[in-house]
Amino acid sequence: MLRTPLGAAATVLLAAVLVLAVVAPPIWSARADAPDTGQILAGPSPAHWMGTDSLGRDILARVLVATRLSVELALAATGIGVLIGLLLGTAPLLLGARVGRLVLAAVNIAVAFPGLLLALFFAVIFGVGRTGALLAIGFAIAPGFARLTQTLTARVAGLDFAAAARIAGVGRFRLFLRHVLPNVGEPLVVNATIAAGNALLAFAGLSFLGLGVQPPGYDWGRLLGDGLGGIYVHPAAALAPGVAVVVAGLAFNLFGEALAKTIGPRGPLPAGRRRPQRPAPVPAASPPAGGETVLDVRDLRVAFPGPVTPVRGVDLTIRRGEAVGLVGESGSGKSLTALAVAQLVEEPGEVRAERLELLGTDLTAGPVRARRRLLGTSLAMVFQDPMTSFNPTMRVGRQLAEVARTHQGMNRRQALARAVDRLRAVRIPAAARRAGQFPHEFSGGMRQRAMIGMGLMGSPALVIADEPTTALDVTVQRRVLRLLADIRAADGVALLLISHDITVVGQVCDRVLVMYAGRVVEELTVAELRAGGRHPYTRALLAAVPDLTTDRHAPLAVIPGRPADPADPAPGCAFAPRCGFADERCARADPPLAVDGTGRRVACWHTERVARAADPATRPAADPADLAAADPVAGLAGPGPGPAPGPGNSDEREVRIGDQS
Known part of the structure; x- marks a missing residue:
């Protein structure tokens, strides 16, 4: 940020304002508060650069001393607005959809009014004075910040990695703190910085109107109001606080804009901080009970309120080492069938089946923890778009390691070593270095291979690949398909390949199921x-x-x-x-x-x-x-x-x- 002219200038300007807010009162308070009846309303002079006020006090000293109170009030109001905005904006995620709708309805009504009008309205409610103005501006900032927070969190909460975390049993607050907030924190910080500048201007406006700081206290708005009456005979009294308000407001806003242009991408961890570890042993998947059947599905149905039944009566059997293709047009129910098998269909969706067994274990009954452990170690899911399946603010190695720590009980060092080993297994070069990088630093094909590596963190008996070659060029597509074939041949892993490309399915699979309108029409x-x-x-x-x-x-x-x-x-x-x-x-x-x-x-x-x-x-x-x-x-x-x-x-x-x- 400091390498750009805008960033450097904004940082220096904001730092000067903040330093002045700290050092000005101890240095100039005595001069600012000392009356001099012999210098009442004196013009600019070497002794008083901006002249004096109606009591002979030095105007420049008062403006400098007022910096602390003006900045403190602006930051405090911003903090109140940001805190309330976060609580309101995250209500749908933390409190549920029903309460969230009511909260957002009130927020949408408040956003329809201009911020200054809201500030005046709340100032009348909370009363005249410093505290009333502080609450008024904080409450006026909150609706806009809440709307921004809700928009950002709703987008991130709808991505695949957030949905997978919910299905894995992550609570709402942990989901917000670990997966959602890191992905929306940067724009929120930028907007909070800009909001601080706007709060400073709003506070000066309320004090100028007599609704903010009251005598004998003073901030820039109060000084501006006092000097405005004699602006034609003594313009410096109004000019000095006006310039201070403009400069400080510009400092906050320019800093926010510069921050918005430079914040975001982060580089990998230094290579010296990562030590290669011997991969910890991973227990092999238990053999299927009663034969070689890995997945046995009978009369699978997925329904949503409406009623809408996009999957109706699907039968599916996959044996060890077998590759089965699932083809059909978009909307035929292919992906939803896979999500139902992986227990990733969220409410209000309802999954029903006469039989839904993985490795002989019923996935519709039994302890939830045991089912999650089985799915986490014996089933691998390769999603269509790995960019939405990876958390963009977490390093790839850490995301892979989380699987081993959650489902296999490894410690942090063992899990990271396992992640590096799995990245090597899917042919990612310099796996130790790549494990310390973020998803955006991977190419599309490399992200897809990393997603396959995440599925191999356990010892899966079944790999479900949902459109794994979408948006990849033909050479990368061939590599990904060859990788899936090699994994299947090496470990006897069963493969369910979902695709709209019937040619690709014909090249990879042994059997093909054709789906239309939520059911299998031919096998x-x-x-x-x-x-x-x-x-x-x-x-x-x-x-x-x-x-x-x-x-x-x-x-x-x-x-x-x-x-x-x-x-x-x-x-x-x-x-x-x-x-x-x-x-x-x-x-x-x-x-x-x-x-x-x-x-x-x-x-x-x-x-x-x-x-x-x-x-x-x-x-x-x-x-x-x-x-x-x-x-x-x-x-x-x-x-x-x-x-x-x-x-x-x-x-x-x-x-x-x-x-x-």
Whole structure:
């Protein structure tokens, strides 16, 4: 901050004001309070640089002595406003949503009024004088600070790392102090600094109006009011305190602005402070009870008030070392299914299941502490956006170590050594140095690998990867997928890969579950996926994926219509409004997920018609026009919007195909 002209000037100016507030009263109090009847209302002179007042007291000395009281009152009012604002702004987080709504309603009403009007209103309530003005300005600052605090805390409290802390049993106050406040502290400090300057100006205004400091006490506002009456014959009496108010106000505000531009990023810990430690032994995951099944889910449902049921009746079984893909459009319930398995669905969401077992342990019953320990050591969750999953104010190594300390009882040194070892395991170079860095100092692919490393802090039997390659370029995406494959092969870890990219799933997984409208509509192997699905939605997904052989002059295939609304489910098959095979039976009855003639589980009344609609020998991304020719399924995958095909549009086709890929 001191390296910038603004920061250096603001710091020097504010330091001068604060030093003057400390040293001025002992030095100049006697001169400021001593009357001299022979020098009443004297003009500027070598003896009195700013002249004297109506009692012959030196004006400059009084202005310098008034610095302490003016600054003290401004800082005290700011402290009151910040404290009340913090309490009001954090009410939804600390006291719950119901009480928080009432508090925020009152805050929103108060914010609608100008700050000076609020100060005058509270000054009338608390009475004339120093104490009344102090409370008035503090209460006037509080609503704006509360609104800012609520906005910042709501954003941070909604991020993945805060949600994970809540699910892990962290209390509201600890969550606020450890995870939320460090992430919102910097903007709050900056705004508090600026608020101090505004409070100083407001206090001077109230004293000028006669509502603040009363005689015989005086601050800058009081001196300004006393000198204003003779401004035409003795302007220095009003000029000196006015300049002091402006300079001090500028010092606080400029310091706040300079602080806002420079505060934030912090460098890593010095390398000398970190000593490599031998990783502590971690107990291996116990073998699954009753066979090789790692995860067994039956009739999983997730419901929200409304009622809204975005996941309805999902069955899922994953064995040790197996990779299962979960594909579907956005909103099909893939991520919510994973969150329900990991017990990360928060209230008011409700998870119900006929069976929900991890390593033979029922996750819907039993002691909460035991379930958390099992999930913390035997299940790893890799989220879609690691930047929201990592706490940006905590070093990466410390965040990984927290897993070992919470779930495995390691001490701080052992946990940090384990974190460095896991970062090496996911191929992060200079792992010891990287452990002391913050998430923003990692690249996107490195953050994703660090997130995988966090999941490996225990000895997981199941890794749930929720869109792990989103927003990564193809080379980094390949590295992340290869890392997951290596972890699976080395330790026999089961993998649940969630993706909207059916091609990626086909390259990594053994089995594929296709989800639509909150339920599984088809289950098939990767070999069967390459040959083509038997559900119209599966074939539409395959047809919508372009490859290098796709005709770039032809319109891209899309699935017509809109995804089903979980708040308004149709009585029959959810895919019927978008399906070219749909008939009256589809609109009337929802097909069960049953085994068809080929041994696959498909939820469709017309699997045979779908199989006959396309030649099984053709590639899965068959042209929609060919499908339409084989069977009247024009609604299965229609052309996307865009100009008519032609040579002049070839470049545009290339861009669209690249975007879809």
